[in-house]
Amino acid sequence: MKYAVSNIAWSASDRLKAYAKLQAAGITGLEIAPGLLFSMADDPFDPTEAEIALVQNELDRFGLSLVSxxxxxxxxxxxxxxxDAYERAAFEQGLMRAIKLAGRLGIPNLVLGSPKQRQRPSGMEPNAAIDKAIEILTPLADAAAFAGTKIAMECNPAEYGTNFLTTPDETLAFVKRANHAAIMLNFDVGATLLTGTFDHVMDQLxxxxxxxxxxxxxxxxxxxxxxxxxxxxxxLQTLETLEYQHVVSIEMRQPQDGLAGLDTALENxxxxxxxxGEAR
Known part of the structure; x- marks a missing residue:
């Protein structure tokens, strides 16, 4: 397994201090929100080659690679x-810009959470929503595969403001039904805690x-x-048993105590x- 931390855990101005902490903790992966990684860019989803080179130089200094x-x-x-057609087009175009950026940066995983943007309309049956979502996501997944990345569906509990794929089991069932090599699963531990299913986390994994x-x-x-x-x-024990070969990433908002909170997370x-009992 490779370990990472999402850059939503610190401000853009604190990034170099945060990178140093990751390096000291033996963390080699960085998960990104483009708006934070390319905060200097006019469009963080379409940075210039010079902006990419600047970011890459910073990452190289601390032995970090982009993983998600x-x-x-x-x-x-x-x-x-x-x-409607306009709103779906905005969704598709928005996701395509992320796919293209992932291709440029060599990022192998795209976490599709976006709870507010996947609210199932009243009157649309759950199975119909699943079929419609697969219809819309399949060509996007084709584009993702061509770009060398994958769309990882994330469970978003109802508390986050959605009514579609709100439990880990529903999200896994959706991925299996989609049956596409570039539509995969992002397993979110916080979602199991919020839905009261953490006791079954081993079985879920x-x-x-x-x-x-x-x-x-x-x-x-x-x-x-x-x-x-x-x-x-x-x-982690369950993932070791599964011989999981991908990334485990800490995802958290900026703590109230700033980078001291990042220290605590890394220590934990x-x-x-x-x-x-992981061999390191």
Whole structure:
């Protein structure tokens, strides 16, 4: 397994200090929200080659590689997966810009959360919504595969303002029904805690098996993570058993205590890795 942290955990101005902390903790992966990574760009989803080179030089200094992208529809107005023709087009065009950026940067995973943009309209039956979503996402997944990346569907509990794919089991069932090599699963630990299913996390991960492409170590509402090293260790032990070869990423908002909160998260992750008996 490779470990990463999402850059939503710090401000753009603190990035170099954060990168140094990741390097000191042996973290080699960086998950990104483009708006933070390319905060200097006129369009963070279409940075210039010079802007990319500047960012890459910074990452190289700290031994970091880009492993995943989130906040895929940031700044896109009117995007709705189940909206009218205009809203669907905005959704598709927004996701395509993320796919193209992933291709330019060599990012192998795109986390599709975006709860507000995938609200199922009243009157649309759940199965019809699944079929419509697969119809819309399949050509986007084709484009993702061509770009060398994958769309990883993320469970967003109802508390995040959506009614589509709100449980881990529903999200896994959707990925399996889509049956596309570039539509995979992002497993979010915080979602299992929020839906009260963490007691079954081992079974959920085992069921995901070959469609598991990315894992978020997270807490409900993106509080500092992992809060409980013992819980995180259970996840890591299961992933070791599955011989999981992808990335485990800490996902949390900027803590109130700033970079000190990042230190705590990294310490808790290190403890979890030790409890899991991971060979490092």
């Amino acid at each position: 992208m989130q906040s895929l529809l940031f700044g896109v107005e009117g995007a709705e997966l189940f909206g 085992i069921a995901a098996g070959p469609v598991l492409n990315h894992v978020h170590i997270s807490e409900p509402y993106l509080s500092p993570a992992p809060a409980n090293p013992q819980d995180a260790a259970k996840v 992750l290190l403890e979890a890795r030790g409890l899991a």
